[in-house]
Amino acid sequence: MNNENDKIRSVDFLSDLEIDHDASNLNDLEEKISIQEEQLLSEIVDLQNGMESHPSLMHDILEAVKKGASDYLDSMTDTGDTFNEMKDPSEVSKLDGVEIDKKNKPATIEENKGWQTRTMREAKSNPFDKNTSNHTTGMSSEGAKKFERYKEAYSQRTKSITAVSAEGNTIKTSDSGQNYESLSGLRGYRVGPVVPMPSVEEMKVKYKAASDEGIACSPSGFIRKENFAAFDKKLMEEFGFKTRSEAEKWRKDNHLTIHEGPDGMFLVPTDVHDAVAHQGYCSKLAAVLKGEEGAEEALKSFKSEEAKQYIKHEIKDRGTRAVKGIALSAVKDVLKHTIIIVCKETYAEFQKEDVQSFINHIKSILRRCWESVKQKIKNILSNIWSNIKGSLISEFLTALNDFLFGTFKKIFKLVRQMWGSIKNAFKVICSKGFSWEDKIFEATKILSAGVVGIMGFSLNELIEKGLSSIGIPFSSFIAECLSGLFAGIMSALVLMIFDRAKKNYNTPSPYVQLALANSKLLYLESAKIDIASIKTFIQMKDTVNLFGQYLEYACAAQKEHDQIEESERMIYDDIDNKMTSIDDIQQKTKMKLSNLKLMIKK
Numbered sequence: 001m002n003n004e005n006d007k008i009r010s011v012d013f014l015s016d017l018e019i020d021h022d023a024s025n026l027n028d029l030e031e032k033i034s035i036q037e038e039q040l041l042s043e044i045v046d047l048q049n050g051m052e053s054h055p056s057l058m059h060d061i062l063e064a065v066k067k068g069a070s071d072y073l074d075s076m077t078d079t080g081d082t083f084n085e086m087k088d089p090s091e092v093s094k095l096d097g098v099e100i101d102k103k104n105k106p107a108t109i110e111e112n113k114g115w116q117t118r119t120m121r122e123a124k125s126n127p128f129d130k131n132t133s134n135h136t137t138g139m140s141s142e143g144a145k146k147f148e149r150y151k152e153a154y155s156q157r158t159k160s161i162t163a164v165s166a167e168g169n170t171i172k173t174s175d176s177g178q179n180y181e182s183l184s185g186l187r188g189y190r191v192g193p194v195v196p197m198p199s200v201e202e203m204k205v206k207y208k209a210a211s212d213e214g215i216a217c218s219p220s221g222f223i224r225k226e227n228f229a230a231f232d233k234k235l236m237e238e239f240g241f242k243t244r245s246e247a248e249k250w251r252k253d254n255h256l257t258i259h260e261g262p263d264g265m266f267l268v269p270t271d272v273h274d275a276v277a278h279q280g281y282c283s284k285l286a287a288v289l290k291g292e293e294g295a296e297e298a299l300k301s302f303k304s305e306e307a308k309q310y311i312k313h314e315i316k317d318r319g320t321r322a323v324k325g326i327a328l329s330a331v332k333d334v335l336k337h338t339i340i341i342v343c344k345e346t347y348a349e350f351q352k353e354d355v356q357s358f359i360n361h362i363k364s365i366l367r368r369c370w371e372s373v374k375q376k377i378k379n380i381l382s383n384i385w386s387n388i389k390g391s392l393i394s395e396f397l398t399a400l401n402d403f404l405f406g407t408f409k410k411i412f413k414l415v416r417q418m419w420g421s422i423k424n425a426f427k428v429i430c431s432k433g434f435s436w437e438d439k440i441f442e443a444t445k446i447l448s449a450g451v452v453g454i455m456g457f458s459l460n461e462l463i464e465k466g467l468s469s470i471g472i473p474f475s476s477f478i479a480e481c482l483s484g485l486f487a488g489i490m491s492a493l494v495l496m497i498f499d500r501a502k503k504n505y506n507t508p509s510p511y512v513q514l515a516l517a518n519s520k521l522l523y524l525e526s527a528k529i530d531i532a533s534i535k536t537f538i539q540m541k542d543t544v545n546l547f548g549q550y551l552e553y554a555c556a557a558q559k560e561h562d563q564i565e566e567s568e569r570m571i572y573d574d575i576d577n578k579m580t581s582i583d584d585i586q587q588k589t590k591m592k593l594s595n596l597k598l599m600i601k602k
Contacts, residue, residue: 030531040521044521047514048514087328089160092159092162095163096120098275099117100123100275101117101271102270102274116130123271124155124159129269132254132255133254136250143238143239153191154190157190158318159189160313163182173277173279179279180305180309180313182277183261183280183306184310185276186259192235192238192256194265195231197227197261203223204288207219219290223260223285223286223289224260227282233247235247235250255269255270261281262281281303284302287299337373349364429442459483463483467479
């Protein structure tokens with residue numbers, strides 16, 4: 001019994017976890033968590049309300065598509081080929097329908113069979129008339145590719161001939177103004193390389209040597225012979241012809257004429273060259289070779305005056321185009337705004353629940369549209385400088401393409417469409433307030449958008465061929481519009497993706513913030529459950545400890561009870577022993593009394 005009591009008393013009730021907080025500390029911690037939970041719930045409500053106004057990915061995509069389409073429409077009247085002719089001066093555009101043809105046609109009737117003329121408008125886009133095979137026979141593969149680039153440059157270059165000798169019109173070459181105007185206009189129709197003219201001194205030495213050798217040739221014939229030989233040699237080098245005769249045959253087969261000017265020699269379509277009468281550099285140089293008095297001074301004066309007149313011609317032409325570009329831009333803005341506002345007002349009007357006649361609905365739409373268009377016109381007039389800037393930038397890019405780059409008009413169109421993004425990117429790149437990471441990001445964004453845009457423009461020819469193959473009219477116009485629109489939209493989408501990625505990287509989207517807030521709320525709820533579990537465990541521990549104390553008290557009481565019982569038992573045993581002794585004494589006493597009685601009787 002004692003051993004069992006010792007075992008019970010030696011039991012220690014220990015918890016599996018060491019708890020640093022008592023119940024009061026846990027209550028404080030639970031209160032703090034409850035406060036955080038309330039704040040978090042308020043934040044979640046704000047995020048949910050903000051999500052309704054925060055643009056989703058689909059919203060951003062639609063906005064990017066709208067912006068790309070809008071930017072394309074903005075650029076169409078500036079750098080697009082579609083409306084390029086509308087900006088031409090009236091002196092240029094009135095000649096678009098004039099039929100032109102080369103003067104020296106084939107001699108035989110058979111060769112003349114099926115001969116076709118073409119208009120000046122057609123000559124603006126293609127250096128080859130309708131009677132050529134447009135071949136590159138004799139060129140190397142690299143030379144053929146190079147010539148294709150020259151053809152592309154020809155089609156993109158601004159043309160500005162203001163007079164032709166056709167359909168009853170005559171250019172008076174004796175009139176210096178008309179003559180210089182013809183020479184200036186021909187420069188826009190060049191195709192292929194520009195070959196420098198031999199110097200006057202060089203030509204004089206060569207002509208004198210030929211005369212001393214007895215070679216009979218007029219100065220004009222000699223000049224053309226020398227110049228044409230030098231030009232055909234350059235064609236050999238440029239396009240990979242094996243001989244000069246191959247180069248000569250190629251330009252003649254394709255009806256291309258060498259035009260000789262003070263700044264060099266270049267090829268122009270023969271029908272254009274023949275339609276634009278002029279007296280040029282060769283006639284002045286021939287007078288020098290003839291030894292005419294004052295011819296050299298006249299040649300120098302001609303070169304200087306021709307350059308001045310060409311600059312005046314370009315300033316006048318491009319100034320007119322810029323002014324027309326401003327007007328076209330304003331008209332385009334009004335038309336675009338009118339279409340948008342008519343659609344919006346029509347939709348809003350017929351969404352109304354009030355019952356009106358159809359005529360009243362139309363009157364209401366027209367009235368609101370007119371007020372909106374009037375306000376738009378006022379805004380355009382008050383912000384006319386923006387249209388002027390756009391037109392000037394457009395004409396500047398066109399001039400750069402005409403004089404320097406040749407085939408970059410589509411790239412310039414892309415630049416025009418992405419101008420706002422490019423300008424902001426350069427601000428970041430050139431600013432000292434941004435890190436190199438931001439600068440590299442902006443540069444990469446613009447380059448990526450540019451690459452995608454160029455890929456979009458490359459679809460032009462593919463779309464045009466597809467539309468032409470099924471007989472759709474105006475396939476070139478439609479193809480240009482579709483490819484330009486696709487390029488603009490894709491570029492805008494790329495810019496949107498980059499900007500959205502950067503924004504989400506720097507500031508998580510509300511959806512991400514909401515998910516994080518909900519996760520944090522779950523953690524707080526879990527913490528509260530853990531605290532409740534700990535508090536329950538503490539209560540259980542207290543209960544167990546109380547039970548342990550009770551057992552200890554019970555064991556002590558049991559021991560005391562056992563001791564009392566043992567004492568009682570000993571007392572009882574002692575009493576029993578004493579009673580037994582008393583019985584023995586009584587027995588002995590009885591026996592002695594009996595013996596005593598017997599003795600007395602005796």
